[in-house]
Amino acid sequence: MNVITVDDIILTTKGIPIFRDAL
Numbered sequence: 001m002n003v004i005t006v007d008d009i010i011l012t013t014k015g016i017p018i019f020r021d022a023l
Contacts, residue, residue: 004012
């Protein structure tokens, strides 16, 4: 299950997609 947190959204908008659960 991929949970996108606020921090992930902020980093994604900066061009750095981060999916902690996908690592």
